[in-house]
Amino acid sequence: MRHTTDVVKPAQASQIRKAPDRRHRLAQAALEVLEQEGGRGLTHRAVDRQASLPEGSTSNHFPTRVALLEAALHRLVELEGPAVRAMEDLLPGPYSPREAAELTAELVGRMLTPGGAELATARYELYMEARRRPEFQDAFNEVRREFLLLTERLLPAVGCRAPADHAPELLAAFDGLMVNQLFQPATALSRAEIIDYLERFFASC
Numbered sequence: 001m002r003h004t005t006d007v008v009k010p011a012q013a014s015q016i017r018k019a020p021d022r023r024h025r026l027a028q029a030a031l032e033v034l035e036q037e038g039g040r041g042l043t044h045r046a047v048d049r050q051a052s053l054p055e056g057s058t059s060n061h062f063p064t065r066v067a068l069l070e071a072a073l074h075r076l077v078e079l080e081g082p083a084v085r086a087m088e089d090l091l092p093g094p095y096s097p098r099e100a101a102e103l104t105a106e107l108v109g110r111m112l113t114p115g116g117a118e119l120a121t122a123r124y125e126l127y128m129e130a131r132r133r134p135e136f137q138d139a140f141n142e143v144r145r146e147f148l149l150l151t152e153r154l155l156p157a158v159g160c161r162a163p164a165d166h167a168p169e170l171l172a173a174f175d176g177l178m179v180n181q182l183f184q185p186a187t188a189l190s191r192a193e194i195i196d197y198l199e200r201f202f203a204s205c
Contacts, residue, residue: 023061025051027075030058030068035122039129042068069129070139076126077143079119083107087150093157097202098195100158105194108174112181120178147171160205173201 029051033042044058047068051057062068090103111120130140151171155163177197181188189197 022053022057023071024075026053026058026061027071030062030072031075031079031119031122034072034125035118039125039132042072042125044068066133066136069126069133069136072122073126073139073143076119076123083111083116084147084150086110087154090154091157095158097158097199097205100202101195101198104174104198105191108177108181108194109191111178117182120182124179124182144171155205158202158205160202162205166205170201170205173198 026047029047030042033046033050037046042065044062045055047058048055058068062071086107095103110116126140130137148167148171152163152167155166155170160166177189177194
């Protein structure tokens with residue numbers, strides 16, 4: 001028989017249900033603050049305001065800046081899930097270098113839509129935070145490692161004979177493309193130019 005001291009009161013049950021939802025809401029708000037105001041604007045109070053929650057809510061769930069950054073990072077991973085699953089769907093192959101370039105260019109285009117660009121901007125803010133904060137670097141590196149392993153698994157579908165060697169190069173090329181398209185409008189490439197660039201990469205893999 002359950003003792004009365006073990007019984008969860010209705011008010012307590014409500015708080016238990018709300019806690020995960022509130023953490024999720026705060027993580028989303030942290031990501032939005034990063035995109036809108038950059039790393040300097042990411043404070044616990046700014047996240048409280050963005051989430052429309054009482055002051056102190058963020059510090060209650062994420063007491064340190066690193067905990068807040070990690071929450072934003074994991075929310076980013078959740079939101080990028082559809083793009084990752086789309087990449088995984090390409091695994092069987094085989095693809096010619098041109099076909100692989102066209103599929104990758106489509107992914108780049110998808111990530112440059114207004115919503116995708118906002119996520120990408122927040123991602124690069126997290127890059128900068130990881131560079132400045134060694135205690136956050138481990139969490140960030142773990143996420144990057146997952147993307148690297150996915151890239152390594154994709155490359156054999158285009159006939160790459162040394163995927164472990166070329167996966168870091170493709171990831172770097174992808175990052176470079178995204179930065180150029182997002183932040184350097186004067187040198188932004190057309191879709192055709194992106195496909196040609198990627199085709200040359202896949203052909204040399």
